[in-house]
Amino acid sequence: MSIPRIFRVRWLWYSLLCVLLWGPYTIVSKLGSREIPAPTMQFLFTLGALPVGLLLLGVRRFKTEKDGKGIFHATFTGILSGIGGMGLFAAYGSGGKTAVITTASSLYPMVTVVLAVLILRERLTWVQVVGLGFATAAFVLFSL
Amino acid sequence: MHIPPWFIYVAVVLVFWGACGIFQKLATNRISAESSLIWLILGFLILEPLVYPGQALWHYSRENIMWGILSGVLSNLGAWGLYAAMKSGGKASIVAPICALYPVVVVFLAPILLHESITKVQGLGVLCGLIAVVLLSA
Secondary structure, three states, X not given: OOOXXXXXXXXXXXXXXXXXXXXXXXXXXXXXXXXXXXXXXXXXXXXXXXXXXXXHHHHOOOOOOOOHHHHHHHHHHHHHHHHHHHHHHHHHXXXXXXXXXXXXXXXXXXXXXXXXXXXXXXXXXXXXXXXXXXXXXXXXXXXX | OOOOOHHHHHHHHHHHHHHHHHHHHHHHOOOOHHHHHHHHHHHHHHHHHHHOOHHHHHHOOHHHHHHHHHHHHHHHHXXXXXXXXXXXXXXXXXXXXXXXXXXXXXXXXXXXXXXXXXXXXXXXXXXXXXHHHHHHHO
């Protein structure tokens, strides 16, 4: 019996690996945030991020593209991501249910979609409009 | 309707991570996704002096310190997986919605590892949220 073609594509396994790493990431974040305040959790998070960054740099033989704007935007993304990460640690530390907080915080693409319309002048697709509707419904249900 | 205390913190996450999506797109228009992850970690490092806990760090249990460090390892290895998926031929419109499903893992793990249960209404909210995030990531 042959293995279906979809299971032989590498990107699917990488995607599933991502899901299987990000799920436990939220669990350990919750565990740490029960005692440690958000800024200190962010400090520790970065200590954990550092070896991954160095490993990635090593795999790339310590070479990255030298585009100034690209580097600035990526670094600024890290600063924004770190501040957002502290928000997530604070949310976990405030005692809410992990599954609810994780799902609510994973809805950040709705802000990206709105910002893309406002800043990048992109147009909303009908799929995104339906997505925004479901996101709104989720937040209403979480607040009941 | 009431506003749970975690709502305000999640609002911070939504605003800052939402803005990340814009700057990440601007970055990856010019440099590779893998390079952008390296520079993103530099962005984390820039924040370090502001969040440095000093001697207070040693007041926390070793176990919880380990969880904090592990969160950084898992999160960034996961991001590497996402970028590797796209680099190995996965379309962003398919890979991103799949990766956005990570809360499903949490829904299954949280009752086992954290002994947390959610109400039916919250469960419905999680379902709506998962549909939303897949549609918004597509």
